[in-house]
Amino acid sequence: MLYLKNVVYHPPATPQPILKGINLELAPQELGLIIGPSGSGKTTLLEILAGLAEKTRGEIFWRDQELNSLDLQELGGLVFQFPERHFCGKTLLEELRLGHPEIGVERIKQALSEVSLDHLPLNTSPHDLSGGQQRRLSLAVQLIRQPNLLLLDEPTAGLDWSMRRQLSKLLESLKKHWSLLIVSHDPNELFNIADRRWKINQGELETI
Numbered sequence: 538m539l540y541l542k543n544v545v546y547h548p549p550a551t552p553q554p555i556l557k558g559i560n561l562e563l564a565p566q567e568l569g570l571i572i573g574p575s576g577s578g579k580t581t582l583l584e585i586l587a588g589l590a591e592k593t594r595g596e597i598f599w600r601d602q603e604l605n606s607l608d609l610q611e612l613g614g615l616v617f618q619f620p621e622r623h624f625c626g627k628t629l630l631e632e633l634r635l636g637h638p639e640i641g642v643e644r645i646k647q648a649l650s651e652v653s654l655d656h657l658p659l660n661t662s663p664h665d666l667s668g669g670q671q672r673r674l675s676l677a678v679q680l681i682r683q684p685n686l687l688l689l690d691e692p693t694a695g696l697d698w699s700m701r702r703q704l705s706k707l708l709e710s711l712k713k714h715w716s717l718l719i720v721s722h723d724p725n726e727l728f729n730i731a732d733r734r735w736k737i738n739q740g741e742l743e744t745i
């Protein structure tokens with residue numbers, strides 16, 4: 538279970554806090570969806586949960602353990618918005634092994650199978666995949682690290698209707714093994730697959 542208690546993010550340069558006392562609970566095998574307009578603090582919240590930014594105040598727990606940024610980096614896997622723009626590997630194998638050269642082919646095939654890309658040869662270039670397949674690959678890049686929590690920033694942005702539907706189905710199936718927290722300004726299909734929903738506005742989170 539993920540717990541956030543009164544999490545505040547207030548960089549010195551800003552007159553108002555960007556996150557204003559966020560409280561949130563997400564159970565294992567649940568998909569949480571945070572909906573909010575541009576600039577409301579969605580990406581900032583994900584960056585804190587991924588251990589990439591330091592909260593100003595408040596507490597973050599996984600089960601009964603309080604987590605610092607390093608713990609959060611272990612716990613979570615963050616898929617950025619438009620993740621395909623950050624692919625560096627020349628092949629699927631290279632992309633999935635970046636930073637983890639020790640990972641064996643079996644684990645790579647397992648991660649690809651989680652996202653239904655296991656039919657592709659491992660020497661395929663990530664840039665030759667369709668938009669929907671590239672999003673699946675970016676999920677596999679995180680799954681291979683075996684995080685407890687998957688964090689997704691606008692996972693369906695820029696995809697057409699049928700790819701959005703396919704990706705939503707995939708995200709729903711990932712709940713079997715992971716907790717997922719998704720942020721989006723335009724949730725579409727994601728709304729119906731969410732177990733918990735919140736809206737965020739000017740850094741204030743509210744259950745819907």
Ligand SMILES: Nc1ncnc2c1ncn2[C@@H]1O[C@H](COP(=O)(O)OP(=O)(O)OP(=O)(O)O)[C@@H](O)[C@H]1O
Pocket residue numbers: 548550551555573574575576577578579580581582722
């Ligand atoms: N370290 C920082 N210092 C100053 N301002 C910041 C900092 N981090 C974020 N902000 C500001 O906080 C606000 C929230 O940004 P954030 O990227 O979290 O919003 P968002 O809801 O993800 O928006 P979008 O959907 O457009 O990405 C923005 O106005 C941003 O400029």
